[in-house]
Amino acid sequence: MAFTESIIAQFRRLENALSQALLRLQDPTDTEALHDVRINLRRIRSLLRPLRGIPGVAQLDNAAASLGKLTTPIRDLEVLIAELARHQLEWQTNVRKTELQSRNLALASHPLLFRFPKLLHGWPKSFRRAKRRHAKRRVADRLSRQVKQLRLALADTHYDRHRLRLLIKRVRYAADTYPQFALVTPEAAACLKTAQSALGDWHDRFVWCRQAENQQDLWPLLPEWQEAQETTLERAEAELFALSRALNL
Structure with a gap:
């Protein structure tokens, strides 16, 4: 039981950290919000992956992987923009900032962004009910x-x-x-x-x-x-x- 509760406690901490990072996505000046979303997704997957075989784990892990994949090109674009700005290439930077705004808007309305937090919040209850021999x-x-x-x-x-x-x-x-x-x-x-x-x-x-x-x-x-x-x-x-x-x- 102690092992189960330690996993759930850590999971709740990661859920909270991810929720905070997702809220920060609404601030267009927060250039690290998406990066923090992705880090917390990786940490959640690191917690879940060794538990595969327990009901509900695969579904949540796959959803986390899908959200990570969805955000990869956006994060790549953020990193490229920072590199172009470092070289003071103003036109190239601004063109990609416009593209970034469009991609962020699309992400904000993506169904997975609404569905995933609900899956996340409900997982500990199903984990407690599952057989974990x-x-x-x-x-x-x-x-x-x-x-x-x-x-x-x-x-x-x-x-x-x-x-x-x-x-x-x-x-x-x-x-x-x-x-x-x-x-x-x-x-x-x-x-x-x-x-x-x-x-x-x-x-x-x-x-x-x-x-x-x-x-x-x-x-x-x-x-x-x-x-x-x-x-x-x-x-x-x-x-x-x-x-x-x-x-x-």
Whole structure:
């Protein structure tokens, strides 16, 4: 029962944090609201994913994944706008700010944005009613498999770096969400954070280069982005090596 109640208590904290972030979406000057929505969605999914098999978990996890996918291009646009503003490209920035406003309006009226909080609020009640035999042991086993999967991916030099970035996020958030299982050492936890940040920097440049291929007004920045894409990937590879060592100590 203690394990069940600890999950529900954490879930309620995440529900509250997500609700606050969703409310902040109504403020067009809050440039971090969507980012915080996405972070809390990831944390909720990290809590839910090891519980799959329990009634109601898959439905809620899938809804969270759908909301995350819905917000991805909007967040990418926010990051691009910040980059264009840094380069003082006023026209390109303003064009994309107009597009961002349109996308935000569409998001605000999307049915999932209204349906998801209701699903979220009702889940603890169904979780309490569900049969949860050996739930703690099953969660521990699934989390252990996540870490093992990441170790194997890090050992494979040909493993897709986009997928690897997602694996690192998954293990990092799982370790934060279930600290009682001590999935990784403090050193490995720090390496997870650094590697995720480094791969995030590379991923941003990768996305920008892709966009510049089809958006002529971005061409002036393409050479710089291409060079930065290479240097950020080199840095990320060094961080991945450090992470691999930390996870295998």
